[in-house]
Amino acid sequence: MAPTYTMAGGKGPNSYSQHSTYQRALLEVAKEKISEAISTKLEINSASNRFNIADFGCSTGPNTFLAVQNIIDAVGQKYGKETQLNPGDNIEFHVLFNDHSNNDFNTLFQTLPPTKRYFVSGVPGSFFGRVLPQDSLHVGHCSYSLHWLSQVPKGIADQNSPAWNKDIHCTGFSEEVAEAYLDQFKIDMGSFLRARGEELVSGGLLFLLGSCVPDGVKMSETMKGMLLDHLGNCLNDVAKEGLINEEELDSFNFPIYPAHVAEFKSVIEDNGCFTIEAFEKISHANEEFPLDPEFLATTNRVTFGGxxxxxxGKEAMERTNELYEKKCPEILPELANAKSGMQFFIMLRRN
Amino acid sequence: MAPTYTMAGGKGPNSYSQHSTYQRALLEVAKEKISEAISTKLEINSASNRFNIADFGCSTGPNTFLAVQNIIDAVGQKYGKETQLNPGDNIEFHVLFNDHSNNDFNTLFQTLPPTKRYFVSGVPGSFFGRVLPQDSLHVGHCSYSLHWLSQVPKGIADQNSPAWNKDIHCTGFSEEVAEAYLDQFKIDMGSFLRARGEELVSGGLLFLLGSCVPDGVKMSETMKGMLLDHLGNCLNDVAKEGLINEEELDSFNFPIYPAHVAEFKSVIEDNGCFTIEAFEKISHANEEFPLDPEFLATTNRVTFGGxxxxxxGKEAMERTNELYEKKCPEILPELANAKSGMQFFIMLRRN
Ligand SMILES: Nc1ncnc2c1ncn2[C@@H]1O[C@H](CSCC[C@H](N)C(=O)O)[C@@H](O)[C@H]1O
Ligand SMILES: Nc1ncnc2c1ncn2[C@@H]1O[C@H](CSCC[C@H](N)C(=O)O)[C@@H](O)[C@H]1O
Incomplete structure (x- = not known):
């Protein structure tokens, strides 16, 4: 089994569910766009009373609850306008929450909104494969998840390969490394779109949100890239202190790749199942992280700590996080001058 | 929120998943009956490639995996015979695993059979209400779960009520208590059938398996009843030792009621949505528990320990279980003379 990477589970102080307001802010600004998209682009089959919505990479909540509620509200509004009927009496919404099978679904299920008016399913499994039956989905949603690759790109971890990466992510400065990451992204994103293409009904909508990198910008020129470089430096320090084996660290890489805009677009076009209805830069309040070492360390911990x-091991993780926070002030001036990253809002319609 | 009662989670030595061979034995003998029922009573719509199966009260596995696989195999065989097509290429099975939202779904999802050929959903929520969309289910299954009531019957825990029960379950010896339990069973089982009636497609099948009590027999005359009485005695001892408050114990009851055959039948008939295709006594190898104190104590612990x-509290639970095992030899002669309980196999067809 391929290793999987999930967010910190539970509801405690170091959990994803307590530290996901950054991601939440994007959902809040996307609400209106999603609402408008559903009102103008979705065809509602008023003969069927069933409407299925899936969130791919839902984590443990609570953001996913907001995301699906936004969609339900928008569909309900459109239905009400078109049919003059009360959606609550006539449509049964079924929400399918997808994430890796080692995601903390128990927390998700135990924190479902008490006022929800939809049927709930947790759907375990990688979204790079099929997780739902054919033609069973009306609207799909996926936020802040598509930068996770299915695996570390081939060659990257191999000291004898030209694509060997001594850094822990794709900084953008080595062509071979960038190519290896991009190849893996193309494979994975292609699989994602193929699977969703089979699951979505014709005319169904797929909303993709998250971080990417503007064309021409290198990851390590953005704040998020710099923070990963900072994490890499801290891991190096911990290796020098002896808690991490240096060679192991040299071959350690995060399977993440925030693609460039053009790369994203070309994979969607190559797939061919979808019409791109929107591909926009979207801004939100928390877009650039606050330059606050404690905040940055906590975000790093819930996201990458696992x-x-x-x-x-746990001790190395704790020590790394300690250094991360302690040495953070050194990089604040650099962070302040970072090039902007980009948050994307993509809306695809199944042909 | 009403309290819910789930089996011991995880995969450890005190988990349900390690101690459910008793229940498993019933599924093994039911396999053939289910297979035959599906072959003769189920109409397969060969125009649709979707087939949805739900297991209500699935717990953490592994029994549920066996139960649904038996159903899938039987449907596949029937499909193959009728259409001469390979079911694997033509039908997509979607399995919906239902249990309380505080069931350990993480363990369920992490121990899914690697060879499974179906889509998986975990469906959290009480099966006494709707948990699935209308007309979305082809075959439902529920084993060893319907003796759990939604709550302790009204009056039972109230020392001033005529139905006050000093015992911890419905022994069968007090008429008022028995009536209160039966009333609750009728309400709950009625809700269960109403919900399944809406979820199942017309012609869909519902298999119910578990323990009930033969007409004319009192629960405390059966081995399972005697074991509950034994548990009650041990709880009393622990109260005398001071770890449990005696008054609290006096008002403590298990919300379980293994109904009598006639009671079960009449609720199904009153509901009116289903045709009873089978209502049989079914025997299995482990049917009467082995008279082994260690085994009995472990079974008690994984089922009622939670x-x-x-x-x-944990200390009282541990102490109770210790006494349960230690004092078990005293009741072995009585257990050896218990009246037989009954395992039922019910098959209902949605009208
Ligand atoms: N291949 C894959 N299949 C399913 N889930 C995946 C995945 N790769 C990453 N994820 C999940 O994607 C999530 C990213 S965190 C984002 C959570 C949520 N959408 C929000 O916006 O707040 C994690 O829970 C991670 O487990
Ligand atoms: N109202 C309810 N809704 C959903 N699940 C329930 C329930 N009442 C009891 N259960 C579940 O029923 C299960 C009984 S244990 C039986 C497990 C499995 N069917 C087997 O045969 O091995 C427990 O997991 C319990 O949580």
Whole structure:
């Protein structure tokens, strides 16, 4: 089984569910766009009373609840306008929450909104494969998940390969490394779109949101890239202190790749199942992280702590995080001058 | 929120998943009956490639995997015979695993059979209400779950009520208590059937398996009843030792009621949505528990330990279980003379 990378589970102080307001802000600004898209682009089959919505990479909540409620509200409004009927009495919404099978679904299920008016399913499994029956989905949603690759690109971890990467992510400065990451992204994103193409009904909508990199910008020129470089430096320090084996660290890479705009577009076009209805830059309040070492360290911990711990152990993870926060002030001036990253809002319609 | 009662989670030595061979034995003998029922009573719509199966009260596995696989195999065989097509290429099975939202779904999802050929959903929520969309289910299954009521019957825990029960379950010896339990069973089983009636397609099948009590027999005359009485005695001892408050114990009851055959039948008839295709006694190898104190104590612990712990704390639960095993030899002669309980196999067809 391929290793999987999930967010910190539970509801405690170091959990994703307590530290996902950054991601939440994007959903809040996307609400209106999604609402408009559904009102103008979705055809509602008023003969059927069933409407299925899936969130791919839902994590443990609570953001996913907001995301699906926005969609339900928009569909309900459109239905009400078109039919003059009360959607609550006539449509049964079924929400399918997808994430890796080692995601903390228990927390998700135990924190479902008490006022929800939809049927709930948790759907375990990688979204790079099929997880739902054919033609069973009306609207799909996926936020802040598509930068996770299915695996570390081939060659990257191999010291004898030209694509060997001593950094822990795709900084953008080595062509071979960038190519290896891009190849993996193309494979994965292609699989994602193929699977969704089979699951979505014709005319169904797919909303993709998250971080990408503007064309011409290198990851390590953005704040998020710099923070990953900072994490890499801290891991190096911990290796020098002896808690991490240096060679193991040299071959350690995060399977993440925030693609460039043009790369994203070309994979969608190559897939051919979807019409791109929107591909926009979208801004939100928390877009650039606040330059606050404590905040940055906590964000780093809930997002990447699990991967580091599973690879190097808990003590190394704790120490890394400690250094991360302590040394953060050194990089604040650099962060302040970073090039902008980009948050994307993509809307695809199944042909 | 009403309290819910789930089996011991995880995969450890005290987990349900390690101690459910008793229940499993019933599924093994039911396999043939289910297979035959599907072959003769199910109409397969060969125009649709979708087939949805739900297991209500699935717990953490592994029994549920066996139950649904038996159904899938039988449907596949029937499909193959009728259409001469390979079911694997033509039908997409979607399995919906239902249990309380505080069931350990994480364990369920992490132990899915690697060779499974179906889509998976975990469906959290009480099966006494709707958990699935209308007309979305082809075959439902529920084993060893319907003796759990939604709540302790009204009056039972109230020392001033004529139905006040000093015992911890419905022994069968007090008429008022028995009536209160039966009333609750009728309400709950009625809700269960109403919900399944809406979820199942017309012609869909519902298999119900579990323990009930033969007409004319009192629960406390059966081995399972005697074991509950034994548990009650041990809880009393622990109360005398001071770990449990005696008054609290006096008002403590298990929300379980293995109904009598006639009671079960009449609720189904009153509901009116289903035709009873089979209502049989079914025997299995492990049917009467082995007279082995260690086995009995472990079974007691994984089944009822959670309820006891959540009400009286971990220490009281541990102590109760210790006494349960230690004092078990005293009741072995009585157990050896118990009247037979009954395992039922019910097959209902949605009208
Ligand atoms: N291949 C894959 N299949 C399913 N889920 C995946 C995945 N790769 C990453 N994920 C999940 O994607 C999530 C990213 S965190 C984002 C959570 C949520 N959508 C929000 O916006 O707040 C994690 O829970 C991770 O487990
Ligand atoms: N109202 C309810 N709704 C959903 N699940 C329920 C329920 N009442 C009891 N259960 C579940 O029923 C299960 C009984 S244990 C039986 C498990 C499995 N069917 C087997 O045969 O091995 C428990 O997991 C319990 O949580």
């Amino acid at each position: 991967v580091i711990e599973s690879r190097f | 309820v006891i712990e959540s009400r009286f």
